[in-house]
Amino acid sequence: MKARKAIVRTFGAAAGAGILAWFAVAGGATGGSAVDASSVKTIADEGPGYAVEDFSYPNADKILAEQHITLKRGDGHILLADCASSADVLEVWGRKNEKVCFSVTGTSGYLTLEIPAVYFIKGNSYNAQVDMSAGAVEKSFEVKKNDWTPVGESADEQGRDFMLMEIRASK
Template sequence: MRTRSFISFALAASAVTGIFLAAAPLAGAEPGAPVAAADELPPVAVEDFAYPGADDIFAERGIRLKSGDGHILLADCAPGTGQVEVWARGMGTFCFETTGNSGFLSLELPRVYAVVGNDYSLQVDMEAEGEASSFDVARNSWTPVGETADPEARDHTLLEIHSTK
């Protein structure tokens, strides 16, 4: 019986303490000042996977980088570094660093005709005149893609690069 009375007393004391604490102003707040509601808190950051600096890169180099997972990144070409090389007619060579176990990059690069692979398994998805096509890129060697692999030699736009270790 004594234990039950103690528990009842403890519960009642907790309830009273909770009421006083709920009514008490926050430290540093003026009495009667409104307290910030939950909807006044700053918004939660949401990752949209947009490629950083994409507009500047497009203006400077003509390649539109859209989004990705951060494991395939445009890089300055450096021979002997294991980069993926993408060759685009009239635009030159674009190099990409690959990291992690897998990667994904969405982009737009017109007139692509060859890709030099690295140690990763690569697949490039392209489009020509509204028709989609995919090419597997040989590891550490040249692979004809786009117009060089198309019997009609149409211009192809590179849309996605996928990598797997």
Template structure:
């Protein structure tokens, strides 16, 4: 069977366009092809918005007043327990003195954007922790070494102003 140059060209076009992810239909005339995008046949793309799962964020706010906003999923809010947990970060706030807010780090590190008022101390375990806070209109940051309990915010402020925790990040 001998193929005409027009049919060979149409076949080559089909191969090139199909490789590019576009569906091709030959309209019945030798060598004439029409391209149709396959986008309508594809499911919508999953784009991560890094928002904290709404039901969990609402539960945390209702239970303790902490606003969980967004993160990479590697720092999660948890109920505090007396069991040892090398991935736990404890945050102390004058909103509930002597009752920490607990977070667990999974993996090599993570980040979490939140809003927790009146924070004065952070306890780390197997992770170095970096906290970003706001006081009035200023942003301040503190680092907490592995396995340390450190005063932050109001504890270190010469004016003893309340500081809000706005971001946590942790790394091994």
């Protein structure tokens, strides 16, 4: 008999909770006749957006303000490095920035940038090629591994200032 009373109480409580829930959803508890569709939100619409890689260089604005180097795009395998504490770096020498270093990781990489008046590049253990421009004139230079390569004005018959525009490196 006690078991039967417990079952009846449990069933009655569950039925009562179900009826209250139905009224709340249908608007009976608030006096409305239905749920207002404008108050319902899709949770998926509030989630984070998609991450789309645009290959822009991180903190490029800060680097431009502090070091006067415009770093544009890359694949993440050629990075600005500290010349004093990094080994196996490309050293880019220019009239306006003196020495700027880049580390290379992985099997290959590229970086588009703007460093004005570059005249020498010391290579590292990677095969590297740089693209430079002076006005409408564009030139590419193969950078010698672990050695100095004259580029820009030091390799130009007219001694024009060349801006470093791109670095490509591979093992």
